[in-house]
Amino acid sequence: MRILIADDHELLRDTLELYLKQEGNIETRTAEDLDGAVQLIEDEGDFDLVLLDFNMPGMNGLEGLKKVKAMNGGQRVALISGVASRDVAEQALAENAAGFLPKTLSARSVVNAVRFMAMGEQYAPLDFMSQEDESSAQNHPLASQLSRREMQVLEGLSGGLSNKEIARNLDVREPTVKLHVKTLYRKIGVHNRTQAALIAKESGLF
Secondary structure (H helix, E strand, C coil): CEEEEECCCHHHHHHHHHHHHCCCCCEEEEECCHHHHHHHHHHHCCCCEEEEECCCCCCCCCHHHHHHHCHHHCCCEEEEECCCCHHHHHHHHHCCCCEEEECCCCHHHHHHHHHHHHCCCCECCHHHHCCCCCCCHHHCCCHHHCCHHHHHHHHHHHCCCCHHHHHHHHCCCHHHHHHHHHHHHHHHCCCCHHHHHHHHHHCCCC
16 A cells, blocks of 8 residues: 655654554655655656645645645545644545544554545544534543643644744743743653654544
8 A cells, every 4th residue: 555645744744654654564655745745646656545734835725635636537635634624624525535634633543544545435533523622632641741731832742843833833932832842751751752742642642
């Protein structure tokens, strides 16, 4: 099975690639923007599934999805996103996307979803498509160790964001983010952002 992962956050690409490769029979290729994904498809032919980050450079909303779907007689294409709303997911599915994957999915759920979509089915997690605005994250064992702000920082790390990007998103200063990063590392027993992202992913938190 050949999977193309296109996302502008290197950490997320690497994490997804790691989990998929562990399955043994999944070959992965990666790109950091839409142009790179298009070039890989043109150079290497069809993929069994293409995962496109909704917010990466070149996407222009759902136009990127439509463009890749139309290549080479039609690719199976799914959107991945950490910020897209349920409305965006519904629009993508209406455009016959292979599926929609929130970046909050656990690693095992991502692998299962990839296999499901590659077989020709359409995937969207029921809890995301029917969720209310209120998050249930506070009931999660890992989340119970962290403050609300530390959770927000960990979510940013899991999405591959830099400290500067997290600071901008949270409207705080970068040194404040660095302090939260150091504190959450100690609380969850890790030494770097890759380990923190992996633990969050494995626990099903993000």
